[in-house]
Amino acid sequence: MDPDEQIETKDALAESTAEAIELGQQLWDFLTNTAEVLLRPWNAYQLGIATGLLVLAAVLAKPIAGAFHDWLRGRTGWPRWRMRAGLVLHRRIRGILFVLLIWTTVLIMQDITWPSRSRLLVVIANLSLAWLIVSFATRLVANPLLRKLVKYGAWIWVTLRILGITAEATAFLDSVAIDFGDLRISLFLIVQAVVILGVMLTLARAISSVAANRIRNNPDISPSMQVLGAKLAQILLLGGAFFIGLKAIGIDLTGLAVLSGAIGVGLGFGLQKVVSNLVSGLIILLDKSIKPGDVISLGETFGWINSLGARYVSVVTRDGREYLIPNEDFITNEVVNWSHTDRFVRLDLKFGTGYSDDPHEVRRVAIEAAKTVGRVLSGGNRAPVCHIVGFGDSSVDYVLRFWISDPTGGLTNIRGNVYLALWDAFKEAGISIPFPQREVRVLNEALPVAMQD
Known part of the structure; x- marks a missing residue:
């Protein structure tokens, strides 16, 4: 200077x-x-x-x-x-x-x-x-x-x-101000910015909440599109309120173009995972692969989807734990959606009976026992069926297949209830459930000299 x-x-x-x-x-x-x-x-x-x-x-x-x-x-x-x-x-x-x-x-x-x-x-x-x-x-x-x-x-x-x-x-x-070249920042400008931006963001938040409630209450929109519409409305309204507030204060927005470019470079290098999860969340909402209420399996996690977020998916398991799984895992890993197209789920139970039991009677008793369980569907093409799948070493092997329509109620508990129904029905009908038996024979012979020492 x-x-x-x-x-x-x-x-x-x-x-x-x-x-x-x-x-x-x-x-x-x-x-x-x-x-x-x-x-x-x-x-x-x-x-x-x-x-x-x-x-x-x-x-x-x-x-x-x-x-x-x-x-x-x-x-x-x-x-x-x-x-x-x-x-x-x-x-x-x-x-x-x-x-x-x-x-x-x-x-x-x-x-x-x-x-x-x-x-x-x-x-x-x-x-x-x-x-x-x-x-x-x-x-x-x-x-x-x-x-x-x-x-x-x-x-x-x-x-x-x-x-x-x-x-x-x-x-x-x-009068209390600081000059940065052509830019003059005064205490009055700061107070004005806080008040105007606060009012604009508050109005935008209230309008976005009303719009989100309207979208969620529309039965013609799918759950995944409801989440996507609510998120887009919130982003557009809050972003618009922020830029309108800056313009009302008198700040030149052309300088933000350079700043947005610098932020983009920083996102590309330092926030790759965050951006990946954001993009993955958008893809999930667009392709409708999962939605709130779906029952899914991802690795060792089994539960139903509680909510879809911008960065993660909330999955609640049967034991009350809530897992926040990154959106990227639902794109790159294999996901089992038990209720993607419909909520009907078929379960298989394997069991065996003795060779002395009539297989026709075993199949009939097993089907009737499954129908007595409350959550098991018993009509139409989803009625329980039982088939012989093999002749084992000590039993005749069967598979009992049945359908349920509420996977959110749990799978392990319904399997247990059907097994208990089979146990009671087989006991009443006199059908045996064999188990492997081994016979051990001890030979009365002289032990070798080396073992005697």
């Missing part, structure tokens, strides 16, 4: 510092004058009245909040959103009482005394009502950090508007 540019930079910095000092002095003068006004006798009385009303609201809030909480606990049939609204109202009973008390006091004082003697109470009443409305409105923001930023930012803006010092505060915040 040459000497002339250094001098210009120093002059600009000195000018910005002088402006900030001047605005700070103006703000200090305003606060000093405000303190002097508040300490005047009748204004001090109004502050005392407001303080007394706040204490009275706190005293009255305790029994009212307790009774309201007991009443909420009795509303067991209410939907979840209504219970949340009740809890939000329960936490703000003191503020609601204070607003009611102070506005009642203001209306009474305006009727019985001069308007100037209730002017400060009117300001306090407006502030308390505005803060209460902001507190309720920001509950729509789901993210806790974003909710706090929007709430406190709205509180500050409302306070400045009611006190009539918005222009002075805006000028002071805009």
Whole structure:
């Protein structure tokens, strides 16, 4: 940097510092004058009245909040959103009482005394009502950090508007800035960005939730396409809200093209697995190979699909464990989908009986025993069948085949129930279940000399 540019930079910095000092002095003068006004006798009385009303609201809030909480606990049939609204109202009973008390006091004082003697109470009443409305409105923001930023930012803006010092505060915040070439970032720009982006993202999130619920409740759309539609709606709305918020703030979006290229290079090298899982999840949703509710087997994991995510698939097993399996595994590995085209599953049970038992009678008894089990289908082309599959060393071998229509209910338990039904039926019919027997003969001969030693 040459000497002339250094001098210009120093002059600009000195000018910005002088402006900030001047605005700070103006703000200090305003606060000093405000303190002097508040300490005047009748204004001090109004502050005392407001303080007394706040204490009275706190005293009255305790029994009212307790009774309201007991009443909420009795509303067991209410939907979840209504219970949340009740809890939000329960936490703000003191503020609601204070607003009611102070506005009642203001209306009474305006009727019985001069308007100037209730002017400060009117300001306090407006502030308390505005803060209460902001507190309720920001509950729509789901993210806790974003909710706090929007709430406190709205509180500050409302306070400045009611006190009539918005222009002075805006000028002071805009004077605190940092220049990066042609880009100027001020404290006012940061506050404006937080508020605008917070509002835009909150609206986008609310609209995407409504759209997702509409898509999920549409019976004409398959479950996998419902998930895909909900994800796409959420991405498009949130992305659009983000870029619209940046444009509304005044940030030039052309510079983001270079940044997006750099991010793409970083994704290609450092986030290969993440991108692979994202693309695999999109392929799964498009080809409809799996969907929520399907019963699948992947390696040693057997269970039903609980949800499809952008990075993983949630699979719940019979023992209550939830496995978060990366989407890439469903593309590269062999997956058994027990309910892909329909929910009918055929199971095979192998058993054997003695050679002295009539095979025709064994088949009849086995089929009738399987039909007595509740989950086994017993009609049409899915009725149980039994076949001889071989003559073993000590038994005649059979296979019993039966169908079920609810694989989510488990496979091991239905096999066990059918085996128990076979055991009871064979025992009642006098059919034997043989088992291998071995005969050991001990020869009474002299042991070799070497073993005797």
